[in-house]
Amino acid sequence: MARLDLDDLRLFRLIAEAGSITAGAARAHLALAAASARVRGMETALGVRLFERSRQGVTPTPAGETLMIHARALLAQADRMHEEMSFHSGAGAGHIRLLSNTNALAEFLPDLLGRFLASAPAATVDLRERLSDEITRLVAEGVADIGIVASTADTGALETFPFRSDQFVLVVANGHPFAGRPAIAFKDVLDQDFVGLDQASAIQRLLADRAAREGRRLRLRVQLRGFDAVCRVVEAGVGVGIVPETTAKRAICTMALTAIPLADPWATRDLRICVKSLAALPESARRLVELLRSPGLA
Amino acid sequence: MARLDLDDLRLFRLIAEAGSITAGAARAHLALAAASARVRGMETALGVRLFERSRQGVTPTPAGETLMIHARALLAQADRMHEEMSFHSGAGAGHIRLLSNTNALAEFLPDLLGRFLASAPAATVDLRERLSDEITRLVAEGVADIGIVASTADTGALETFPFRSDQFVLVVANGHPFAGRPAIAFKDVLDQDFVGLDQASAIQRLLADRAAREGRRLRLRVQLRGFDAVCRVVEAGVGVGIVPETTAKRAICTMALTAIPLADPWATRDLRICVKSLAALPESARRLVELLRSPGLA
DNA sequence: GGCGTCCTTCGTAAAAAGCGAAGGAGTGCG
DNA sequence: CGCACTCCTTCGCTTTTTACGAAGGACGCC
Structure with a gap:
């Protein structure tokens, strides 16, 4: 084996993240011996030590750290490729x-x-x-x-x-200090804890990007799948949420929530x-x- | 095989560039049957046709075109990884x-x-x-x-x-219309044919980038390895070249060349x-x- | 010294990959 | 229409690779 392959890199990343070959092998659904041999093969191919071994498991060497950066980039790119190709397969x-x-x-x-x-x-x-x-x-x-x-x-x-046409609104539990406002700017809610959608959600990435433009990060308490779930958790008072107005109007019928329009142009x-x-x-x-x-x- | 690997992509790219599985297999140093089976395996794994087969060879399908974009990106990224890792191996x-x-x-x-x-x-x-x-x-x-x-x-x-300290200079054959100038700006030479270094050369990429900033492309007649070789071809009168002043001074002793300083600040x-x-x-x-x-x- | 944790090595079996040879498909030419 | 040519596909076989379970090694702790 002269050059590393994507399966090599996938196993390498799993081991590095798990902190041991034993745990990494399990995550990769391989026998410990197979994983160990494969890592050794990678080190031979590259001519460099990737991990320091110890009784507590493994830690990446400086070369291993470099490989990790490349491995993450390559595997992410490969995931995008497979996903885009899977779109063709249904044609x-x-x-x-x-x-x-x-x-x-x-x-x-x-x-x-x-x-x-x-x-x-x-x-x-x-x-x-x-x-x-x-x-x-x-x-x-x-x-x-x-x-x-x-x-x-x-x-x-x-x-x-x-x-x-729709609009993002801020949903808060009834009684929240923001509940009386007619509208609010996104930057003014960034100090609040947030209930968000998971990272695969496009809006979640949009909000993270908008917060970054304010030099801030969203204070995510939890990430869920679905706006209805977001509303339910907001009702419990553990944070605020941003959802479409149509979702909020429907949720208000059955939950103790208040919807406040976002003043930002991009929210419409x-x-x-x-x-x-x-x-x-x-x-x-x-x-x-x-x-x-x-x-x-x- | 559930997902494509880098060897798959490398073979795929070679076949697409060669225009036939036969030629692509040869470039990959594989038997035709092995290459054919491997492409078929990739198509099975992705659930999509990658090539149309004909007597003239193969042409990529739209899905194949998409895969080609991803393949090039992934293989370039993998080359960078291997190169950077090889730097570690000498430590x-x-x-x-x-x-x-x-x-x-x-x-x-x-x-x-x-x-x-x-x-x-x-x-x-x-x-x-x-x-x-x-x-x-x-x-x-x-x-x-x-x-x-x-x-x-x-x-x-x-x-x-x-x-x-050094400086880039323009070298031209004796008798060239620029030969009498005390100095010249880079943008003023972009209409000339160029003798350049190959694409792996850092200066070549620098010059291409500088030309791009002028909304232009270098008119490369030939690309060589080494400034001395550049000087020799410039002497033949087929184009101009940009080389370090120290190179030019040495070349002028033995070749019919004129060196003209580049006026641009970045050339110093x-x-x-x-x-x-x-x-x-x-x-x-x-x-x-x-x-x-x-x-x-x- | 024994125990526990993690990794490495070994022998074996299964799977994958590659090969050469032969056949198939399709097109062009006489 | 038959043949030749070009390129791809299939088949049977061999080689290589990958994976497994089992056992042993290294090391630190009690």
């Missing part, structure tokens, strides 16, 4: 590749897609969540058929149509549908676009 | 890792390193060429022991010492030695630094 008659940002995904698409799929039994939809700029790029490249993005995204030469989300070329889309995708464009439905 | 008593930009490499280091190695039989030097900003980063990270950079580079907290190269911490260097590296710092010698 075929009746299959529609749809990218959405977080607002649309949670609030509007479930009902609309349910109706679409009911009316088109042979169609399938691959729905994934992305940031708006990522969506426009993937639609432009032809990797996705349809995108739903915030109007602030640069859609370049893509064809776009209005979709829905005029959502738009974008496609590379409506005329060039397969018929099933075109019919989905027409449904998405139809006036607001319950 | 040891008496081994010195030295990074230099192109001027120093060509003009000053051969004589100085020759003298150093003559006086220190047990020492070894791993000398590589980089752009100055790359050098400062790798020295700061402890991956290299000693760096030689242009004084314009941001050396941050590194310890630096003067090394040498005050070279400096940088180290992370002189006191912390192994003794052999410290002694090399002292030799490098000594006043100009023949």
